[in-house]
Amino acid sequence: MSKISIGIIYGGKSTEHEISMRSAESVLTVLDKKRYDINLIYITKSGEWLLTKAEDLFNWKEKSAEKVRIVSPGRIEGTDINKQLDVVIPILHGTMGEDGTVQGLLELAEVPYVGCNVRSSAICMDKDITKKLLKSEGIDVAKSVVFKYNEKNKANFNKTKEKLSLPMFVKPVNQGSSVGVSKVTDEKSFYNAIDEAFKYDTKVMVESAINGREIEVAILGNMDPFVSLPGEIISNTEFYSYESKYIDEKGASLEIPAKLNSFQVTALQEVALKTFKILDCEGLGRVDMFLTDDNEIFVNEVNTFPGFTNISMYPKLLEVSGIEYSSLIERLIELALQTHKLKTDLRKSLIK
Known part of the structure; x- marks a missing residue:
């Protein structure tokens, strides 16, 4: 063979x-x-x-x-x-x-x-478009304001605070791993955060803070995706920053699976799956959410190719849900071949 x-x-x-x-x-x-x-x-x-x-x-x-x-x-x-x-x-x-x-x-x-198609990959990378699509389908997301580079001088602290209240988070729209993300608590930190975010993208989002637990769910599949048990990020810093994820060993800990009741687990899985389908994802994805004390669920973002080390959240969530790391890679390859065959079988011409 x-x-x-x-x-x-x-x-x-x-x-x-x-x-x-x-x-x-x-x-x-x-x-x-x-x-x-x-x-x-x-x-x-x-x-x-x-x-x-x-x-x-x-x-x-x-x-x-x-x-x-x-x-x-x-x-x-x-x-x-x-x-x-x-x-x-x-x-x-x-x-x-x-x-x-x-x-x-x-x-x-x-x-x-392996992974999501061109369309869903592009959509999920753009946090602004992602939020607009999810909101239009009834998925809760944090309130936000977006500034493009040529509108940088319109980023006014008082007006933005009036819309979103403090604290706020400023982030590049098209980045991952919390790169360029800053927490804003006053006017000085607001303008510093805007400058920092514009170093990484031409479009910057200012977002209201959600007071809730940081929950992530892994999804695997195409037409009928498998949804993992939820995991929780417990940050020991102000927020789950790039340093907390990859540099500071004590910056955060992962609780897999998260300590949740059955109602919360089901609700989070349903929102994650609905989000995955709305954004036309396929193959794999990790849906990051906030769960408030009132059991409200807010989708933060979707990663179409999340960190993939054997200790990363995505494979660990699937492992605790019954899919081993080596089996996961095999499955992703199978899904890629299935998707390609479906596309290949489509007609490419009107001439028979």
């Missing part, structure tokens, strides 16, 4: 470059080398695509790595390589990877890929 040829794309032109590398390392560890022919494709921070070896995952600069590209129909091409891919796992987090850009390239290259 011939091996399935897999392309693992990792790294990327994103502030979450290092997180992607950790996720790729974890996936590489559990993939069955006897079943899969694994091709590691590293995107440098400057945008070069390099074909690397497993032992060079973190040391590509010290080794010889060939520049490559993916072309239709699903091939890796370089000076000395021309190889067919059966499926791609784009383990990329944040902009220029999780936002539909790479997904669009893979669609043009006619290769199956």
Whole structure:
């Protein structure tokens, strides 16, 4: 039996470059080398695509790595390589990877890929569009105000405070992992936060704070998705910042599964699944929510390719729900192949 040829794309032109590398390392560890022919494709921070070896995952600069590209129909091409891919796992987090850009390239290259399609990837990366769509379908989200770069001078503290009240959070609209996010408690911190957020995006959101527990639910599947038990993030800092997630070991702890009653579990799972379907997601996604003391549920955001190390929230939620990490990777590959077949079978021309 011939091996399935897999392309693992990792790294990327994103502030979450290092997180992607950790996720790729974890996936590489559990993939069955006897079943899969694994091709590691590293995107440098400057945008070069390099074909690397497993032992060079973190040391590509010290080794010889060939520049490559993916072309239709699903091939890796370089000076000395021309190889067919059966499926791609784009383990990329944040902009220029999780936002539909790479997904669009893979669609043009006619290769199956793991995760959400171009449309849902782009929508979920844009927190402003996400909130508008969810709100229109009856899903509760935090009140917010958005400023584009050319409207930066319209970001007025008093007017914004009147609409949202204190405290507020300021964040880049198209970023993940709490990059560029600041908590605002007064006028000075408001303008500092606006400046900080505009370093990472041309569109900035100011959001009212929700006083509630931070709950996350993992979803796996296409037409009939599996919904995990909820998990809770218990932050030991002012909020779940980038430092709390990846740098400060004592910044936060994960409670998996979360301590909830059956009513709360069911309600959170229902909102997560409805959100996943409204945003046209497929394959995988993690829905992040707030649960208030009055059992109100507010959706914060949806991650279409969440952190994927073996200790990340997404795989841990599925593991506690009965799906092991290695089985999860296998399932995601199957889902990618199913989706691609459905698209391939669609008519491409009006001429019979």
